[in-house]
Amino acid sequence: xxxxxxxxxxxPGGPTPAPAPKASIVHYKAxxxxxxxxxxxxxxxxxxxxxxxxxxxxxxxxxxxxxxGESSASVPQSDDLKLPVSIVxxxxxxxxxxxxxxxxQIIVGDAKVLTLPGRESTAQTGVGARYKRGGxxxxxxxxxxxxxxxxxxTDKAIRAAKGLDPSSSEAIIIADQxxxxxxxxxxxxxxxxxxxxKYHLMVMQGKKx
Numbered sequence: 001x002x003x004x005x006x007x008x009x010x011x012p013g014g015p016t017p018a019p020a021p022k023a024s025i026v027h028y029k030a031x032x033x034x035x036x037x038x039x040x041x042x043x044x045x046x047x048x049x050x051x052x053x054x055x056x057x058x059x060x061x062x063x064x065x066x067x068x069g070e071s072s073a074s075v076p077q078s079d080d081l082k083l084p085v086s087i088v089x090x091x092x093x094x095x096x097x098x099x100x101x102x103x104x105q106i107i108v109g110d111a112k113v114l115t116l117p118g119r120e121s122t123a124q125t126g127v128g129a130r131y132k133r134g135g136x137x138x139x140x141x142x143x144x145x146x147x148x149x150x151x152x153x154t155d156k157a158i159r160a161a162k163g164l165d166p167s168s169s170e171a172i173i174i175a176d177q178x179x180x181x182x183x184x185x186x187x188x189x190x191x192x193x194x195x196x197x198k199y200h201l202m203v204m205q206g207k208k209x
Contacts, residue, residue, distance in 0.1 A: 079103075080102045080103045080104055080176070081100070081102040081103065081174070081176050082176055082177050082178075083174070083175075083176075083177060083202060083203055083204045084175070084177040084201075084203050084204070085177070085203065085204050085205075085206035086203035086204070086205065086206060087205070087206060088203065088205070089205065095164075095170050096169070096170035096171050096172040096198075096199075096200055097109065097148070097151045097152075097155055097169060097170070097171050097172070097196070098171075098172050098174060099144075099148075099171050099172070099173050099174070099187065099191070100173075100174040100175075101173065101174070101175040101176060101179050101183065101184070101187060102116075102176050103116070103119070103176050103178065104116055106127075106141075106144055106187070108144070108147040108148060108151055109151060111147060113143050113144050113147045114127065114131060114141075114143045114144070116183070119178070119180065122180045122182065122183045123180035123181075123182055123183075124182065125137075125182070126139075126141070126180075126182045126183050126185075126186040127141050127183065127186060131143055131144075133145075139185065139186050139189040139190070140186075140189060140190055140193055141186055141187070141190045144187065144190045145190050145193060145194055148190065148191060148194035148196065149194050151169075152169050152194055152195050152196065155169040156169065167195075167197075168195050168196065168197035168198065169195060169196050169197070169198075170196065170197070170198040170199070170200065171191050171196045171198070171199050171200070172199075172200045172202060173187070173199055173200065173201050173202065174202045175187075175201065175202075
């Protein structure tokens with residue numbers, strides 16, 4: 001049998017639960033702030049990645065040093081080496097093995113090859129019989145040829161890696177303006193015998209008179 005609630009009494013089955021209190025705007029904002037703090041991520045500190053930038057700067061530096069090293073303006077002028085003056089305006093060669101002929105020595109790259117005798121002697125017989133392959137009248141300079149063959153092997157590998165023709169190499173000749181013709185021809189002959197097929201003569205640009 002069902003029972004009906006009596007007026008002013010309690011309903012059957014127990015007392016009615018009290019209604020939940022309404023949340024105030026203050027409580028809502030506080031709960032919202034707590035939720036924001038819980039869900040917030042720690043800010044990431046993004047440092048500048050300079051590895052790639054350093055790689056680029058290294059490449060640029062190597063390029064600039066290479067260009068500077070092959071420029072006539074970078075060749076130190078001294079009593080032992082003064083470049084000839086020319087009105088040629090074409091840019092100097094950028095590829096090649098450096099061969100320096102000063103008043104006192106011959107250098108390949110940065111390595112000294114031999115010491116030259118006096119100017120009168122080099123004008124007559126070049127570097128002298130003791131450095132020749134077949135006597136005083138021979139044109140081949142043995143120490144220079146050995147240094148050029150080593151440089152040629154390195155340059156050949158570099159040219160092959162760059163996709164260039166490896167059948168011959170190029171040389172950039174830095175010669176003093178008073179270099180005797182005989183000595184200059186001996187150097188050119190030795191270059192040709194060492195598979196160097198193209199030469200660039202470094203000069204100082206001057207004004208046409």
